Amino acid sequence: MERPGAPLKETDLARTGTTVGDVPVLVIGARSAERRGLVILLPPLGGTKDQFEPELRRLAAAGLIGVAIDPRRHGERADRPAGALFDEVMAHFRQVMWPLLGGTVLDAMAVIDWVAARFEVPGPVLAGGVSMGGDAALALAGIDPRVSRVAAIAATADWTRPGMTRIGRPQETIDQGAATPSGQWLRDQLEPISHPDRYRRHLEIRCDVGGTDSHVPPEAMGRFARLLADGSPRPSIQVIEHPGLDHAEICSSPQILDESLDWLVAGSDSGSD
Template sequence: MEAPARLALWLCGGISGMNAAARELDALADAGFVAVSFDSWRRGTRAAETMAELFPRGMANFPHVVWPMLGNAALEALRILDWAETELGAKPPFFGGGHSLGGDIMIAAAGLDPRIGCVATINSTPDWRRPGMRADGKLVGPGTPDAYAQWFYDRLDPITHLAAYAHKPAMAFECGADDDHVPADGAQRFKALLAPVYGTAQNRLRVICHAGIGHEYTPEMWQNCMAWFREPH
């Protein structure tokens, strides 16, 4: 009897969509995964504006602009996993990961869906407030969410919903030690706060800070993600 397909869902950063993930999807497929991506709300072919237009708006009021993008995408990821089970024969545990905003989305999705058993991210954070975030060298203010954005935060922000990770997904964070846009501190705090939740399974949480690296996507980070996916967890 043929083994069920192992599914890996990878999301790119910013408003990049599934077409930008071709390199990662090819590598995952070569490693034996059924590799998929999708264009989440306001990203890829569903983007309502260019990155040049979105970025200054997002930095001017991060919660108002970005939290709905994170929340909608995390919820949509569940629909993609449902589809993969039905149409592709994929079975849990599912693997997920992403770069920057894409990784933020997958971290949140892992707290929503216990079918996600393994996550690997690059330059991502579980803290939607991103304290200490800078853009073009300037500190980004906390911003003010509207009711819609706050709804997502109150239900899906990973670092304030630790119990959502009681199923102990294996999560690896590849961070730039000098990243001032998505500071590594978020992943480090998340790992420490989850220690009581994970108990004796601390080896299922890993944060690697790459010295001398800012908000950059390096080959070593990607190789570490692939190695994490291959490991038995």
């Protein structure tokens, strides 16, 4: 997608908060017909759609429809405080995280259906996310052929996260426990590294990973990139490692988020073909 011309003014933008089914959705887009495509942003564990409002406004000013959702059990549909949910996930990772992650992927696909029809979006569908949201954006591209470009930060293609440790405690490996049958089914159906053939199409992926991130180990994205290189057609995939950054640092970096969104909107001049 070409870089848009002059950005739209704030007065040209419209903000819509609604629900699609039971999914809380925030949409910010141009009031006019100058719509170039749709971008969906997916938050990390403990995050909400509203944290991305500045980014949605920036994307909308570039002529895109910006969309964010509350992941399952987050934001407007939270069943406990974010800190308590985080502790629950860390104590029973596969039992709790895989349904959260897989359900959010399916929710995102349904929201794209609604937004594309409601706002008559003619252009491409782009997806971005941070940590769990980046995992979901990657998985979304595997099941929704409308998605042509993905920008993920601190994300993984391997939901088992081999060697995962606690955030800020790299010496403490997490006992991930066992998955529920429904969670296992979601992982079997949606995990990117289990379905590389789904990504062998016209698709561009960028993933920024932390060089010292042992919570979401970066090796899985390198492994995924090598899998995608073995076959045809081959998508374009960049795995950009940031030396010295751990999980918390890469997830909270405004510069990396800005660069990721710039790439998402403007396209990439490099990467593997």
